[in-house]
Amino acid sequence: MNPLSIIRYYLNNKKRFISIVIVIALSVLLLYTIQMLLKSTDHAAYVVSVEPKKFFSSVGINETVLDKDIVNDLKKQNFAEKVLPAAVVKTNFTISFSPPQGAPIFMLKENDIHQLMGRMNLKLVKGNLPKPGRHEVIIHRNISNNKKLKIGDKVGSKLDKDEWLEGEYEVVGIFEGSSVLGFSLLDDYMNDKHIRYEYIDAVIIPKKNKLEALNNYLESLPSHDGKLWISTYDSTKRSLENVMESVYMLLTTVNIMVIAIVSICIGFLCYIYFYQRRNEFGLLNAIGYTRQQIINRAFAEVCGMNIIGFILGLILSMIVGNLLNIFLFAPKGQPLQLWDFDYITKTFCIPLFSILFGIIPVWRMLKRLNPIAIIEGVV
Amino acid sequence: MIIEGKELTLVYGIDKDDETYALKNVNIKLTEGEMVGIIGPSGSGKSSLLYILSGMKTPTTGNVFYKDMVFGSISDNERAKIRKQEFGFIFQRHFLIDYLSVIDNVLVTSNSKEDAMVSKAMTILEKLNIKQLSRRRPYELSGGQRQRVAIARALINNPKVIFADEPTASLDHKNAMEVMSVIEEYKQNSTILIVTHDRSILQNSDRVISVWDGCIKEEVNQYK
Ligand SMILES: Nc1ncnc2c1ncn2[C@@H]1O[C@H](COP(=O)(O)OP(=O)(O)O)[C@@H](O)[C@H]1O
Numbered sequence: 197m198n199p200l201s202i203i204r205y206y207l208n209n210k211k212r213f214i215s216i217v218i219v220i221a222l223s224v225l226l227l228y229t230i231q232m233l234l235k236s237t238d239h240a241a242y243v244v245s246v247e248p249k250k251f252f253s254s255v256g257i258n259e260t261v262l263d264k265d266i267v268n269d270l271k272k273q274n275f276a277e278k279v280l281p282a283a284v285v286k287t288n289f290t291i292s293f294s295p296p297q298g299a300p301i302f303m304l305k306e307n308d309i310h311q312l313m314g315r316m317n318l319k320l321v322k323g324n325l326p327k328p329g330r331h332e333v334i335i336h337r338n339i340s341n342n343k344k345l346k347i348g349d350k351v352g353s354k355l356d357k358d359e360w361l362e363g364e365y366e367v368v369g370i371f372e373g374s375s376v377l378g379f380s381l382l383d384d385y386m387n388d389k390h391i392r393y394e395y396i397d398a399v400i401i402p403k404k405n406k407l408e409a410l411n412n413y414l415e416s417l418p419s420h421d422g423k424l425w426i427s428t429y430d431s432t433k434r435s436l437e438n439v440m441e442s443v444y445m446l447l448t449t450v451n452i453m454v455i456a457i458v459s460i461c462i463g464f465l466c467y468i469y470f471y472q473r474r475n476e477f478g479l480l481n482a483i484g485y486t487r488q489q490i491i492n493r494a495f496a497e498v499c500g501m502n503i504i505g506f507i508l509g510l511i512l513s514m515i516v517g518n519l520l521n522i523f524l525f526a527p528k529g530q531p532l533q534l535w536d537f538d539y540i541t542k543t544f545c546i547p548l549f550s551i552l553f554g555i556i557p558v559w560r561m562l563k564r565l566n567p568i569a570i571i572e573g574v575v
Numbered sequence: 576m577i578i579e580g581k582e583l584t585l586v587y588g589i590d591k592d593d594e595t596y597a598l599k600n601v602n603i604k605l606t607e608g609e610m611v612g613i614i615g616p617s618g619s620g621k622s623s624l625l626y627i628l629s630g631m632k633t634p635t636t637g638n639v640f641y642k643d644m645v646f647g648s649i650s651d652n653e654r655a656k657i658r659k660q661e662f663g664f665i666f667q668r669h670f671l672i673d674y675l676s677v678i679d680n681v682l683v684t685s686n687s688k689e690d691a692m693v694s695k696a697m698t699i700l701e702k703l704n705i706k707q708l709s710r711r712r713p714y715e716l717s718g719g720q721r722q723r724v725a726i727a728r729a730l731i732n733n734p735k736v737i738f739a740d741e742p743t744a745s746l747d748h749k750n751a752m753e754v755m756s757v758i759e760e761y762k763q764n765s766t767i768l769i770v771t772h773d774r775s776i777l778q779n780s781d782r783v784i785s786v787w788d789g790c791i792k793e794e795v796n797q798y799k
C-alpha cells in the first residue's frame with residue numbers, strides 16, 4: 197500500500213477515521229429511521245383509505261338512501277362494470293405517530309364480497325366468508341394484528357364502548373392483500389337499522405382501465421346540496437395528503453436540522469484534523485507535490501470517510517428497521533416500509549453536506565498553504 | 576554548470592513600507608558533482624537563497640537557471656515537478672509524517688511501494704545505520720535517528736541536487752559528522768548545497784560561500 201494512499205491514512209489513524217465514520221453512520225441511521233417511521237405511518241393510512249380505491253370508487257348520500265336516478269344513471273355508464281349496494285362503517289385502527297384512524301368495513305351482499313375480493317386480490321388465509329343472519333365479519337390480517345382479534349373473537353360497540361363498529365360481530369375470516377379493510381354482510385346491517393331500500397351507498401367497480409373515466413364522471417355529478425359524497429382514488433389521496441402535510445413539514449425541518457448539525461460537526465472535525473497535519477502538507481508541497489495533488493488527496497480522504505460512513509449507516513438502518521419491524525411494528529399490524537428511494541435521497545444529504553462542509557475550510561487552508569512558513573516554523 | 580542564480584534580490588515587506596533586503600544582487604553558480612557550503616550568521620539570508628535556488632520562492636528580481644530551464648518562465652507545477660523528481664531536501668527539522676513508518680516516510684517522495692523502491696530504501700537506511708528501525712514510527716526514534724530518516728527521504732530519488740538547510744542543527748557533534756559523511760557519499764552523482772552556521776561540518780565541501788547581510792563572498796576552504 198502506497199505511503200500516501202488514503203487507506204494507509206485510515207489504517208494508521210483509526211481513531212480519527214472511526215470518529216468521523218461513526219458520526220456519519222449514526223446520523224444516517226437517525227435520519228433513515230425517522231423517514232421510515234413517518235413513511236410507514238403514511239403508508240399504514242394509505243392502505244386503509246387510498247389503496248382500495250385503486251379497485252373501486254364509492255358514492256353515497258349522507259343520512260339517506262342513494263337516489264334511484266343516480267344508481268340508474270351509474271348503471272348506464274359504460275365504464276361501470278358493476279354497481280354494488282353497500283354500506284361503509286369503520287372500526288378503530290391505531291397507527292403509531294398518527295391521530296386515531298378507522299379501517300373501513302364494507303357491508304356488501306354475500307356474492308359481492310367474494311367478487312370484490314377477487315378483484316382486489318385479497319386472499320382468505322384463515323376461516324371462511326361471513327354467512328347471512330349471523331353478524332359475522334372478515335378482516336385483513338393487519339387489522340386482526342392491530343386489534344388482537346382471532347377467529348371466533350367478537351368485536352363491536354356492545355362489548356367495548358370505545359369501539360367504532362356498532363353492534364357485535366364475530367370474526368370468521370382473515371385475509372391478506374394490499375388493501376387493509378374488512379367485509380361484512382349488508383343484509384344483517386340493513387335489518388339492524390331497519391333500512392328497506394336496496395341501495396344505501398354504492399360501490400362501483402369500473403371496467404378494465406376505466407377507473408379514471410369513472411372517477412371523472414363521479415366528480416362531475418351534481419352535489420345534491422352537498423349531501424352526495426364521492427370517494428375516489430384522487431379524493432382519498434388528496435385528503436390523506438392534507439392530513440400528512442404538516443407531518444411532512446415537520447419532517448423536513450427535522451431533516452434540515454440534523455443535516456446542518458452533522459455537517460457542521462464534521463466540518464469542524466475535518467478542519468481540526470487537517471489543521472494538525474499542516475506540517476505534513478507543507479513538507480509534501482516543499483518536496484514537490486503540487487497544491488492540487490495535496491487538495492485532491494484531502495478531498496479523497498474526506499469523501500472516502502463519508503461514503504464508508506454512509507454505507508455503514510444504511511446497513512445499520514436495515515438492521516434496526518428489520519428489528520423494529522419484527523418486534524414492534526409487524527405485530528401491531530403496521531409493517532414498516534423498510535426501503536424507499538426517498539430514504540436514500542434524504543439520507544444521502546448527510547455525506548453530501550458533510551463533504552462540502554468538511555472540504556471547504558480544508559480547501560481554503562491548503563490553498564493558502566505556505567511551505568516556507570511551515571519549514572521555518574513561523575506557523 | 577547545473578544551477579545558476581543571476582542577480583538575485585529578495586525584498587520582504589515591499590508593500591508594507593518595512594522593506595528587508597534578504598538578498599542583494601547575488602550571483603551564484605553550482606556545477607555538477609560539487610558540494611558547496613553556505614555559511615553565515617542567523618538572518619543573513621542563507622535560507623532565502625536556498626528557497627530561491629530550489630524554486631520554492633520567487634526572487635523579487637533576478638532569475639534561476641536550472642539545466643536548460645528558467646524558473647521565472649515555468650509554472651509553479653512545473654517547478655514542483657522538478658523538485659519532486661530531481662531535487663532532494665533536508666531541513667533543520669525532520670518533518671517526518673508521524674503516522675507513517677520509517678520506510679513509508681522514506682518512500683513518500685515516490686509514493687510507491689514497489690519492491691525495487693523498498694529495497695533501495697532499505698539500502699539507504701542500512702548506510703545510515705537505521706535499517707532495523709524501518710517498521711517503527713517517528714515517535715519511537717531519537718532525534719538523530721529521525722534526521723537520518725529525513726536524509727534517506729531526500730536521497731531516495733537519486734536527486735541531481737540536494738538542498739540541505741542546517742541538516743545537523745538538531746544533532747550533537749558526533750551524530751552530525753556521521754550524517755555528513757553519508758551525505759558526502761552522494762557527491763559523485765549529485766550537486767550538494769549545504770546551508771549551515773557550523774563551519775566544522777563543511778570540512779569536505781569543495782567550496783564555501785559566506786553570506787553576510789544578503790551579500791555573498793567566496794571563501795577559501797581552510798580545510799583544503
Ligand atoms: N517571511 C518573512 N518576512 C519578512 N522578513 C523575513 C521573512 N523571512 C525572512 N525574513 C528576513 O530575511 C532575512 C534573511 O532571512 P533567512 O534567509 O531566513 O536567514 P538565515 O536563513 O540566514 O537565518 C532576515 O533578516 C529575516 O528577518
Ligand SMILES: [Mg+2]
Pocket residue numbers: 621622623740
Ligand atoms: Mg535559515
